[in-house]
Amino acid sequence: MIYLPHGAADVIRWLLVSLGVGTSPLAATLGGWPVYTRKEPGSPDEVITVYSTPDAVASGRFGDTVLDYPAVQVRFRAASEAAVQARMALAAEALDGVLDRQVAVQPSGTLYRVEFVHRRPPSFVGEEKPASRRFVAFLNAYACIKTE
Amino acid sequence: MAKAQHVEIDFEKVVASLQGKSLRGRKRMTVRVRFTAPHAVYVHEDLEANHPNGGQAKYLSEPASRPGVRREMAAIVRRSVKAKNGLEEGLQRAGEYLLVRALPLVPVDTGELRDSGEVVVE
Numbered sequence: 481m482i483y484l485p486h487g488a489a490d491v492i493r494w495l496l497v498s499l500g501v502g503t504s505p506l507a508a509t510l511g512g513w514p515v516y517t518r519k520e521p522g523s524p525d526e527v528i529t530v531y532s533t534p535d536a537v538a539s540g541r542f543g544d545t546v547l548d549y550p551a552v553q554v555r556f557r558a559a560s561e562a563a564v565q566a567r568m569a570l571a572a573e574a575l576d577g578v579l580d581r582q583v584a585v586q587p588s589g590t591l592y593r594v595e596f597v598h599r600r601p602p603s604f605v606g607e608e609k610p611a612s613r614r615f616v617a618f619l620n621a622y623a624c625i626k627t628e
Numbered sequence: 629m630a631k632a633q634h635v636e637i638d639f640e641k642v643v644a645s646l647q648g649k650s651l652r653g654r655k656r657m658t659v660r661v662r663f664t665a666p667h668a669v670y671v672h673e674d675l676e677a678n679h680p681n682g683g684q685a686k687y688l689s690e691p692a693s694r695p696g697v698r699r700e701m702a703a704i705v706r707r708s709v710k711a712k713n714g715l716e717e718g719l720q721r722a723g724e725y726l727l728v729r730a731l732p733l734v735p736v737d738t739g740e741l742r743d744s745g746e747v748v749v750e
């Protein structure tokens with residue numbers, strides 16, 4: 481397995497920010513849907529969290545370029561089911577339209593190229609467990625990511 | 629003889645499937661390894677959960693995506709067909725091979741989720 485300098489979850493996080501699906505958690509004032517990786521924060525209610533998952537497709541090195549087809553999960557959380565559904569639909573449409581898109585991972589500004597994102601059907605939309613007043617949805621995908 | 633293994637995670641269950649066809653391609657069948665407990669999908673997908681008794685999220689898709697497991701499942705089907713034990717038996721054994729590798733990864737609370745794992749050839 482060959483790893484990208486940044487994890488796939490980081491690249492997809494900044495892809496979602498650049499697509500306008502979420503906002504940067506590094507911004508001075510949090511608003512919209514901040515996008516995190518690895519660990520979902522307890523607040524605010526409306527957040528997106530991207531995880532690398534262990535069911536990657538393949539990866540390899542071609543000359544100086546690292547090509548990776550990692551699997552990721554995008555998790556949406558909000559106080560209402562409708563909000564979760566709407567944000568996931570927005571993300572799904574945006575990810576489906578990705579084709580050879582440059583992404584800068586912050587704060588370093590390291591550039592990657594996301595060739596495409598292959599999205600799988602949404603797997604769950606419902607109440608957060610253990611029971612809370614919030615709702616979650618899971619979207620699984622794998623992406624073709626290259627170093628620039 | 630065996631192709632297109634993939635994992636589907638829908639709103640109700642977690643399923644890994646492998647298609648197979650007979651030597652002459654006349655017969656096509658599919659084996660599905662699935663977990664049908666009501667909370668199977670949530671546990672499979674919830675990467676935030678802690679599992680104090682062991683186990684993990686992606687308990688089926690992770691072993692199903694291992695190249696070695698995929699190769700061996702295809703080989704089990706191939707060997708069964710060549711030995712004239714039949715496509716159905718080969719697929720059944722290939723499914724059991726995957727299930728055995730998934731079970732240790734299934735988080736255990738009451739055991740209901742682990743016990744809901746099954747292999748179905750159709």
